[in-house]
Amino acid sequence: MSIAEILPLEIIDKTVGQPVLVMLTSHREFSGTLVGYDDFVNVVLEEVVEYDHDQEIKRHAGKMLLSGNNIAMLVPGGKRVQ
Amino acid sequence: MSIAEILPLEIIDKTVGQPVLVMLTSHREFSGTLVGYDDFVNVVLEEVVEYDHDQEIKRHAGKMLLSGNNIAMLVPGGKRVQ
Amino acid sequence: MSIAEILPLEIIDKTVGQPVLVMLTSHREFSGTLVGYDDFVNVVLEEVVEYDHDQEIKRHAGKMLLSGNNIAMLVPGGKRVQ
Amino acid sequence: MSIAEILPLEIIDKTVGQPVLVMLTSHREFSGTLVGYDDFVNVVLEEVVEYDHDQEIKRHAGKMLLSGNNIAMLVPGGKRVQ
Amino acid sequence: MSIAEILPLEIIDKTVGQPVLVMLTSHREFSGTLVGYDDFVNVVLEEVVEYDHDQEIKRHAGKMLLSGNNIAMLVPGGKRVQ
Amino acid sequence: MSIAEILPLEIIDKTVGQPVLVMLTSHREFSGTLVGYDDFVNVVLEEVVEYDHDQEIKRHAGKMLLSGNNIAMLVPGGKRVQ
Amino acid sequence: MSIAEILPLEIIDKTVGQPVLVMLTSHREFSGTLVGYDDFVNVVLEEVVEYDHDQEIKRHAGKMLLSGNNIAMLVPGGKRVQ
Numbered sequence A, B, C, D, E, F, G: 001m002s003i004a005e006i007l008p009l010e011i012i013d014k015t016v017g018q019p020v021l022v023m024l025t026s027h028r029e030f031s032g033t034l035v036g037y038d039d040f041v042n043v044v045l046e047e048v049v050e051y052d053h054d055q056e057i058k059r060h061a062g063k064m065l066l067s068g069n070n071i072a073m074l075v076p077g078g079k080r081v082q
Helices: A008-015 B008-015 C008-015 D008-015 E008-015 F008-015 G008-015
Strands: A019-024 A029-037 A043-052 A055-066 A071-076 B019-024 B029-037 B043-052 B055-066 B071-076 C019-024 C029-037 C043-052 C055-066 C071-076 D019-024 D029-037 D043-052 D055-066 D071-076 E019-024 E029-037 E043-052 E055-066 E071-076 F019-024 F029-037 F043-052 F055-066 F071-076 G019-024 G029-037 G043-052 G055-066 G071-076
Touching: A008 A029, A008 A071, A008 G029, A008 G043, A008 G055, A019 A043, A029 A055, A029 B008, A043 B008, A055 B008, B008 B029, B008 B071, B019 B043, B029 B055, B029 C008, B043 C008, B055 C008, C008 C029, C008 C071, C019 C043, C029 C055, C029 D008, C043 D008, C055 D008, D008 D029, D008 D071, D019 D043, D029 D055, D029 E008, D043 E008, D055 E008, E008 E029, E008 E071, E019 E043, E029 E055, E029 F008, E043 F008, E055 F008, F008 F029, F008 F071, F019 F043, F029 F055, F029 G008, F043 G008, F055 G008, G008 G029, G008 G071, G019 G043, G029 G055
Parallel strands: none
Antiparallel strands: A019 A029, A019 A071, A029 A043, A043 A055, A055 B071, A071 G055, B019 B029, B019 B071, B029 B043, B043 B055, B055 C071, C019 C029, C019 C071, C029 C043, C043 C055, C055 D071, D019 D029, D019 D071, D029 D043, D043 D055, D055 E071, E019 E029, E019 E071, E029 E043, E043 E055, E055 F071, F019 F029, F019 F071, F029 F043, F043 F055, F055 G071, G019 G029, G019 G071, G029 G043, G043 G055
C-alpha cells in the first residue's frame, strides 16, 4: 500500500480520554468520553448523553459499556451541533 | 497507550453487588443488582425492574439471567430518574 | 473479585425441576418447569404457558425445546401475576 | 445436579417418528412428523401443515427441511387445537 | 436411535436433479430444480420462479445461487398449487 | 451422488466477466458485471444498476463491493425485464 | 479461472486515500475519503457526509469508524449526484 493508512483499532486507541460518538445498529446514539475498549470493540464511555433521532433523550452520569456486536459507527470528537 | 484505560469486563466486574441498568438490542431495559456474569457477558441480576420506553412495566422479585448476545448497553449505577 | 458471584449457568442449573420464565428475543414469553438445558443455553421446559404481551395465548401440555440463540432472558420462579 | 435432567438433543431424538411442532424465529409454525435431525438442530419433517398466527395456510405432502439457525421452539406432540 | 432416521443433508442430496421449494428467512420463496449445494446449505437452483406471499412475482431463466445463511426451509418437490 | 452436481462457488467462478444480479437480505437488488469474489462470497461488481422493488433507483459507474454476509441470492445473467 | 479477477479486499486497498461510499445493512449511507481498513472490513473514513434515503442528514468533520459487521456495500468513487 503506497498511502499511509490508519487501522480502525488505532483510531479507537487514539480517542481514549477524548469525546466520541457511538451509533448502534438500531441508530440510537451515545456521545461521551471514551475511557476504555477491547479487541471486540466493546467500549466504555463516561458522562454519556443518549440521542434518538438527534434528540437528547437521557443523560448517564457515570460509566457505560456498549457491546461491540451492536456498534455500527464510532466518531472521535463526539456529537456536534449541525 | 498514554492514558490509563478501563477494560470493558473490568467495569462489569467492579459492578458486582451494585445496581446496574442493562439495555437489550430491542431497547427493552432491566434495572437491578448485578450478582454475576461470565466471559460472554451473560449477566445475572436480582430484584429487577423491567422498562419499556422508560415506563416501568414489570418487577421480578428473584434472579434473572440476561443473554450476552442481546445486550447492547450496560450502565453501572442502574436506572436513574431523569 | 471480592464479592461472592453467581455464574449464569449456575442459575440455570439450580432451576432444574423448578418454574422458570423464558423470554425470546422477539419478546414472546414461555413459563413452565425447567427440565433440562445444555451449554448453549438450549432449554427444555414442561407444562408451558405461552404469552404474547403478557396475554396467555396458548398452553403446551408436554415438553418444549427453546433454542439458546433466541433466548434473551431467563427468570427462575416463572411468570408472576403483576 | 441432584435432579434427573433431560438434554435438549435427547428430546429431539426421542421425538423421531412422532408428531412435532416447530416455530421459526419469525413465529411461522410447522406441524408434522419428525423424520430426522442433525447436531445443528436442522430438522426434517414429513406431512407438514404450515401455520401463520395459528391459521393453517398450507399443506406440504412430502418431506421438509427446516434450518436450525431459524428454529426458536420445538414441541414434541405437534400442533394441538386450543 | 431405534427408528431409521433421515439426515438433513441427505434430503438435499437426494433432491439434486429434482424440483425444490426454498423459503428464505424473509419468507420470500423460490421454486426450481435443485442442481447443486454445499455443506453450508448454499444451494443452486435452475429455472426458478420467485414468489412473494404465494404470488408469482418473477421468473429466472438460468441458474440461481441462494445463500445458506438466509434459508429457513427447503421442500423437495417444489411449489405446489394449494 | 448419481447426478452431476454444480457447486455454489463454481457458479460464481463461471460468472466472472459476465452479468449478474445480486439480492441482499433486505431485498435491495444490484445488477452489473461480476469482476471478482472471495471465499466468503464477498463480490465485486462493475457498472451497477441498483433496484428497489424492481424500480431502478441508482446507477454506479465504477466498481462496487457487496458483503457476503448480506447476500441472499445471486443470479448469473443479471436483471432481466419481466 | 480464465479471466483476470479482482479480489474484494484489493478493491478496498486501492481506494485508500480516495472517495468512497459505504452503505450499512440498514441502508444508511456514508460518503467520505477512505483512510484505513482491516481484514474484517472495518473501515475508517474522513470528512464524511451521512445520507438517509439519499438526503444529506449530517456532516462529520473528522474521522469515522464503520464496523464491518454492518457494511452491506462499498463503492469506490463515493456518492454521486444522480
